[in-house]
Amino acid sequence: MNAVMEEHAISDRQQRIIHQTETFGAHNYGPLPVVLARGEGCWLEDVDGRRYLDCLAAYSAVNQGHRHPRVMRAVAEQCERLTLTSRAFHNDRLGPFLEKLCQVAGMEVALPMNTGAEAVETAVKLARKWGYERKGVARGKAEVICCDRNFHGRTIMGVSLSSDDHYHHDFGPVAPGFVHIPFADIDALEAAITEHTVAVLIEPIQGEGGIVVPPDGYVRAVRELCDRHGILMIDDEIQTGLGRTGDLFCHHHEAGTEPDIMTVGKALGGGVYPVSAALASHDIMSVFQPGDHGSTFGGNPLACAVGEAALDVIVEEDLTANSRAMGERLMAGLKAIDSDRIVEVRGRGLLVGIEIDQAAGPARPFCEALMHRGVLCKETREQVLRLAPPLVIDADQIDWLLDQLRAVL
Numbered sequence: 001m002n003a004v005m006e007e008h009a010i011s012d013r014q015q016r017i018i019h020q021t022e023t024f025g026a027h028n029y030g031p032l033p034v035v036l037a038r039g040e041g042c043w044l045e046d047v048d049g050r051r052y053l054d055c056l057a058a059y060s061a062v063n064q065g066h067r068h069p070r071v072m073r074a075v076a077e078q079c080e081r082l083t084l085t086s087r088a089f090h091n092d093r094l095g096p097f098l099e100k101l102c103q104v105a106g107m108e109v110a111l112p113m114n115t116g117a118e119a120v121e122t123a124v125k126l127a128r129k130w131g132y133e134r135k136g137v138a139r140g141k142a143e144v145i146c147c148d149r150n151f152h153g154r155t156i157m158g159v160s161l162s163s164d165d166h167y168h169h170d171f172g173p174v175a176p177g178f179v180h181i182p183f184a185d186i187d188a189l190e191a192a193i194t195e196h197t198v199a200v201l202i203e204p205i206q207g208e209g210g211i212v213v214p215p216d217g218y219v220r221a222v223r224e225l226c227d228r229h230g231i232l233m234i235d236d237e238i239q240t241g242l243g244r245t246g247d248l249f250c251h252h253h254e255a256g257t258e259p260d261i262m263t264v265g266k267a268l269g270g271g272v273y274p275v276s277a278a279l280a281s282h283d284i285m286s287v288f289q290p291g292d293h294g295s296t297f298g299g300n301p302l303a304c305a306v307g308e309a310a311l312d313v314i315v316e317e318d319l320t321a322n323s324r325a326m327g328e329r330l331m332a333g334l335k336a337i338d339s340d341r342i343v344e345v346r347g348r349g350l351l352v353g354i355e356i357d358q359a360a361g362p363a364r365p366f367c368e369a370l371m372h373r374g375v376l377c378k379e380t381r382e383q384v385l386r387l388a389p390p391l392v393i394d395a396d397q398i399d400w401l402l403d404q405l406r407a408v409l
């Protein structure tokens, strides 16, 4: 045990549960040694009753806070009626959900899926078919341009999109048709466009990549290049969307950057249930014919009820404005911390990264120290401590969080 861990011993009860999990589960995560049993709003509680401020929000899937009453009510009511029918039939929740989603997202049509990885998969399939049918790209040759250090999910396609050796290593052969360029490099993007290019896929802020914020004007420059070359802009808003960055969608930070295809997930499930979607115009989406794509669980009545409530909470409680205000408060507090352990503080809204100096070691021990002070967060990449609490966080909680961060940093 290192010095940080000695601050409080893990109880026998937690140790037993961790041991059981490690014995019967695959070791594909490296979780902090805490066993959670309850949650409400911004707070989590472990099996021994210790409380923690949740500063990860399930990688931004709990923007509405844990067990938001409105989302819980939607779940309970829908469970009393109908939960799964498949898309072989219509159900009475799908239409209202899709209409609301399109209206909130400012897009014409949506294709519902479950996880984020599936939404991105949907977007890439759509772009390829569009490329063959509308742009006349030679069959089997379509190229999608993507950015170094991106994250679009963990499937073989997600791995193929990734530039990261760690994600590739041992999982090849990867799928062809993806071209990598440095993130936020417009010249590299223009140079990578060929007659086979059908789309460019971006995250408007790279989340898993270490909260990398591109320079102002980047998304607009991507949009302009896509227009000029007749290719699609795919905007992955799975982590940055639904209020996280202080705008409803991150691309709203720059006017005139409406994507051709947008993916949404994570917080669309209201912290309950996986709900995702790929959105596009009628014109683009019309290349999909019955049988081209689908999902057994996609668009099921329970998912639609959850998704509708999740959107209502974000919009009606104006969590986007709170994200902006609380994000500014957090950022101002962080910038005022004078510590040679901090290389940089960056982010937007309540998606904030603190880059820890290599000389101070990796970010993980800082996460462990914060855990002992009642703050749960997780590093992304070795050196970046990510802060992404539920968007319902208030000023007192931000100030308390800053106290804990000051003590640890």
Ligand SMILES: *Cc1c(COP(=O)(O)O)cnc(C)c1O
Pocket: 059, 114, 115, 116, 117, 118, 120, 151, 152, 153, 154, 203, 207, 208, 236, 237, 238, 239, 240, 265, 266
């Ligand atoms: C989390 C994430 C995904 C993948 O979502 P899953 O639900 O884990 O499959 C895709 N893109 C981005 C930008 C993400 O942050």
